[in-house]
Amino acid sequence: MTEKMIYSFGAGQTDGSADMRNLLGGKGANLAEMASLDIPVPPGFTITTQVCVDYLKQNDFPEGLWEGVKEQMAWLEDAMGAQFGGDENPLLVSVRSGARDSMPGMMDTVLNLGMNDKTVAALEKKSGSRRFAYDSYRRFINMFGNVVLEMDHHDFESKIEAMKQRKGAASDLDLTADDLAELVDEYAALVKEKTGSGFPQDPYEQLRLAIEAVFNSWNNDRAFTYRRLYHIPHDWGTAVNVQCMVYGNMGEDCGTGVAFSRNPATGEDALYGEILFNAQGEDVVAGIRTPEPIVSLKEKMPECYAEFESITEKLEAHYKDMQDMEFTIQNGRLFMLQTRSGKRTAAAAVRIAIQLVSEGVIDRRTALKMVDPDSLDQLLHPTIDAEEELKVVATGLAASPGAAVGRVVFSAADAVERAEAGDPVILVRQETSPEDINGMNVSQGILTARGGLTSHAAVVARQMGKCCVTGCSALNVRADEKVMRVNGETVLEGDFISLNGTSGEVILGEAKLKQPELSGDFATLMEWADEIRTLGVRANADTVTDSETAIKFGCEGIGLCRTEHMFFEGERIDYVRAMILASTEEGRRDALDHLLPMQREDFIGIFEVMKERPVTIRLLDPPLHEFLPKTEEDMEHVARLLGVGLDTVRNATEATEEQNPMLGHRGCRLVVTYPEIAEMQVRAIIEAACEMKSRGVDVLPEIMIPLTSGVREWAFNRDIVYDIAQKVIEEKGVTPRYLTGTMIEIPRACLRAGEIADSAEFFSFGTNDLTQLVYGLSRDDAGWFLPKYIEKDLIPRDPFVAVDREGVGEMVKIGIERGRARRENLEVGICGEHGGEPTSVEFCHMMKMDYVSCAPYRAPIARLAAAQATVTHGSYQTVEIH
């Protein structure tokens, strides 16, 4: 007994449901669910994703599948009173992919399947329209030829273009029934020419080939790229939906459309969508014709519109989320073809989530989980400054909000090339297609001449959080010549333009951008996130400005203040160099004496902003050669300035050069050789803390030793901190709070964490370096070959973006377990760039860390991700800071 391979839906025989998404795919599960809700759905059946996986493994239909398909076809014939391949009332079906997660346009679809030279006549008879019958047939041959027989779409296109010219037809609609019949013959001849055999006339052969083609499309390049970009596992497989055809192109009382139950760009609670009358569905999605707004339906077919509205409400109430629906009207009768949670901009996601809570549909915890934390990045990005005078040359559809400034490119390949060279680019296309996905990914924004708000460009751009303007018909794009003309202006490749994704404006030159507002719904959501989350969020901030931004973005402290950045400013670098060039401890101390008051003022400035909040200050970390001049000219300058010989500078520069600086003389290793550097820094910190305490502000510096690898090295550093701190406290007669702890960024430190925690009051995991060491991979050097690893699916994600839980994660786990086993109230955080990446934040929550620290403007992302982690995994007790 094998598992059930096929599930039916509609016509009173539905055995699937929405919660079977993994098995039936999103589309199949929702068709079953809609059918159960008595929503009009053309009947059909779904072949499970498991069957696809099995098929791809054995490259053949599993046993019993084909018999099952034939049984289902018999049921459909029965239900519809039609015959598959029949010459009276022929049954036509669509064969569509449908994965667990939506992958719009990535996999294959065949419509009108079942047509052949015999059924076309029957269809003519039944529909009463010879034109409709042959139009359907020529569409079918084209699609089947392209998808199943792997023929080039353009070969069909050139036939129809040639005919249109020959017949003097402006559009497809101007071709007559006879023209189309002639075209069918030409298409059939083309198939014979390209494939060596005639177009398959047996509908069951068509069906079998189409099902196989959909299975195989799971592994096409587009789909593979898409999954890689959106972290969808490659072993899920797609379901196949075989469904009775309904037609939106049988006349003026027909149409097809796509709609959202709320506005996916703004979140506004109003039906939002488009309809193409007398057209098939693929015309909408492909953006070939620009559709009309959904309100047109209200005017033309008010009853249909009312029914659609009521179905929309029913679906949204049922799914408790904004829906993205496809529908077709055949001779005035409405059929729902698909419903799913609608993709939306971050702004819309936030607004919808808040609205659904206020409508009582969902609770706050659910609302928090409805917003993708990464997408908040869109809201945190700048917009175009309205104060400035702009050279707006055209306006298109505001398909995805935000603003973008970049150099124009006309192909995805050029986009990738220029972006890799470091240029910001804007991809300008007649219309985009799934092949453009890589180019869109590297662009600041996307501009298209054709296509609506639900065209490929618009859907993908919104999901990517990129600014996008579509359907800008004023554009005359000549991709082959790398030029576009727009209202008399000529824009060449490389020229700067700006896009306003909120207004749809296209602007010549570089517009000035404005910082985002973080109020309203956004602020409400953040408030809810803060109420629920366990994990603290701190910022990586080195300056007073950073600190102010950190507070604005809701950070509860500074998790990483890098003191080395302070060493480059103004005259400081001269003293730093003098320190490095000194050959004696005395010489180094002289130079450090000059740096002391400056460092102290740095810390006072930061403390003034952060007040009682914790400020984790990392002692000097980078190798000393980073501070030395590299060019001959700079060396001469430094030699003159410091009054030393050029040789002294050159020798010092050469002497500090390293084969592998990442593994070299840095971090606390500097302290072992030159304790006086740490002594100065600790003195500056504690003197600043004393000063603040004298002013009545009880600041909380957390002094952090970088690059610890073992307990004795740690103790050596810790003793220096303690001794100097005690000395300053005695001198000043003031006792400020302070903690002493260490970065855990070396695998050995994770292993020896127990001993280290005996005297360390906090750990901060430096997962950037830890990742480099656990993987033996240099972040600086891996840039060009890591993509090959992702391309070949040898690693799941770039480990420098999201914490590698299987490797780096286990080391972190070991470090925390051993540390806390020896010191129950050990404060634990993370301060790499992972601290602002949602899956990494979730991992930190699972590790029961006390906080994450990230770039200030990623803090809202971390706050939301932390709240979601609490919803998913529950809360825990964090450490009370003394």
Next chain:
Amino acid sequence: MTEKMIYSFGAGQTDGSADMRNLLGGKGANLAEMASLDIPVPPGFTITTQVCVDYLKQNDFPEGLWEGVKEQMAWLEDAMGAQFGGDENPLLVSVRSGARDSMPGMMDTVLNLGMNDKTVAALEKKSGSRRFAYDSYRRFINMFGNVVLEMDHHDFESKIEAMKQRKGAASDLDLTADDLAELVDEYAALVKEKTGSGFPQDPYEQLRLAIEAVFNSWNNDRAFTYRRLYHIPHDWGTAVNVQCMVYGNMGEDCGTGVAFSRNPATGEDALYGEILFNAQGEDVVAGIRTPEPIVSLKEKMPECYAEFESITEKLEAHYKDMQDMEFTIQNGRLFMLQTRSGKRTAAAAVRIAIQLVSEGVIDRRTALKMVDPDSLDQLLHPTIDAEEELKVVATGLAASPGAAVGRVVFSAADAVERAEAGDPVILVRQETSPEDINGMNVSQGILTARGGLTSHAAVVARQMGKCCVTGCSALNVRADEKVMRVNGETVLEGDFISLNGTSGEVILGEAKLKQPELSGDFATLMEWADEIRTLGVRANADTVTDSETAIKFGCEGIGLCRTEHMFFEGERIDYVRAMILASTEEGRRDALDHLLPMQREDFIGIFEVMKERPVTIRLLDPPLHEFLPKTEEDMEHVARLLGVGLDTVRNATEATEEQNPMLGHRGCRLVVTYPEIAEMQVRAIIEAACEMKSRGVDVLPEIMIPLTSGVREWAFNRDIVYDIAQKVIEEKGVTPRYLTGTMIEIPRACLRAGEIADSAEFFSFGTNDLTQLVYGLSRDDAGWFLPKYIEKDLIPRDPFVAVDREGVGEMVKIGIERGRARRENLEVGICGEHGGEPTSVEFCHMMKMDYVSCAPYRAPIARLAAAQATVTHGSYQTVEIH
């Protein structure tokens, strides 16, 4: 009730024993043991090492110690019928250090304690020799002043030198009693001048100060350096032995000496030692006077000699090991002052161990543990080629065997400086002292003008396994002028000389060296080691010559054959460069096609030597830039040779440069980008194996993927190996054996070892890189600052020398456990340089590895270390190779 702080020995009241070494130190424990055996020992008592530790902590005598010392002194007065500080029969004592492990000459000693202006007269009366009394007194003031009062030894020396000149005395012996009495006054004045107070007259004050000085000497620089060199923990502390003085300088029927129960240089079973008649012990050790061989005693005092012989036999039988003894004869009466296991050369160690087994004293397992594996290095070093004509300019004492060639230096500091610059050096000294230990450590050999076979230089050199010639009186060493004259020749600093440590010859220029013979006792010991050891020993060998050496040194296979070394030979490098410079896969394949036959021949050559033994071949590992030209000139050459533009070469060189090459594009990462390289290498290996199998030799290549970090990357590489191997096997119609496995050298690979072992047949731990990654430490860059870590005691040992068990070791353990949990018969080895280091070999045994792989000439060390590990930890089952 505190722990017992003092233990007595001799005079019928002995409460310590040899097994209390940790508490009483080596010397104290052996004195107690000898006393228990009724061997004549001057009575005394031992203050425990624990007391020293407590004293150093609180910087004061523990409560009750001083009272205890006074009680013991009362007992000694009773036992000897003498009074401490008495004016009739004064009791004089020695105060000596004595640590758990012998640290010869590193800590302080005071003799003749108890002398003062009053007791000197009593001693004169009692001994009947005014000269003896004042000689003892002046020695005591000198020693006490130097050791306890921290005065400069040279200040005393210049007084006695001045007197000798004044009195026309050639040696100390020519000074009269009155001279010496005068000298005592001068010494007393010197003490007053330098310390501001008179020489302490109260014997108990002398005693207390001396005990404190010995305690404190545990932490002097010399002792600290010694412990660091010999890995002795810094927290052991020293015991203090207070013992009644006996005198070897009371006349011609007196003497003092040092002897070994067997020859410590050769292992010959005959008394070996030296005696100085009418002298005190320190004269022997310091090498100030050249002593007579021990047979002189037989001639002068046959009864004494017979007694000594019988004691020697008793001690050796009791301790079951060769003994190193100190004795004094006072007026014809023999006293044993010390016995301990004698230090010996490796050759002697091997011979003695074999002899003791054949004498039935010990068993083979004990014999195996008697030889320090590291010391075998001495036997494996070359000797001077006797065929060659040598310019021998002098002959000294053959103090430590072997041969050395190097540039002359005249001070320890110069030795260190030149050695750091990369020169081989020979340290030439008038005589060495403990201060020279660092200089000796970096030298190839040591040559002294004065001192015997038991002088400081000889003892330390033997222990270090360095060639050493002592007592070469023909030398006229002028260290201050950096020159020596010898038999009419002048040798300047930096000139080459050669030493023959077996003959004592000093040779001008660079002698030719000869490889060692590995037969006789050495071969027997190795045979025993091979019989008992569990761990296999393979060699790191890249060439036919290496392979032959590996067989000669008893290796059972090759554990690491680095294919990249083959890439540099002859015209190969040109093809390698052509491959790297090719911009297409086709171009790369063209170049690789040229390399294929050469690589195949490489492997055939190695297989011909290794036959059925396993040969682990690592696929290309280093980053490609290592193969590219670095200088402009070389680039031009390559460009011309390959017929490409200079820019192409320059760009490729620049493009492959990396910030951190250790973490860069190397190992199996090369295969992910350029699979064709691995394909060529695997083809060469399997074709070679097929060829050998056709010839009837069933070779066993183990194909090793370097730098694996995770299971998917591993599988990608493994599939290439499998596919190519299958292809070649089909082509050739021959099926050779082969295994596919991976280096485990990245921390993440240790963590993911379970999954990897699902399809990997072997693991080879690359502990060089693993150490770099676990420590985050570049071996190339750490050279200058790692010594500071060792100096400051922040790490126990250089982790690149001995496996860091606490960090790297745990990662190895995790890797093995997880690997074997998924594949029971996973073959596991190690192939870093640690494979030839004894403590690391022991660790590998504890991890139940199948083999270690090391440099061929370190294989005997690994074999012995593996045998010792079996004796210590027992044996286990290793994997059967298919």
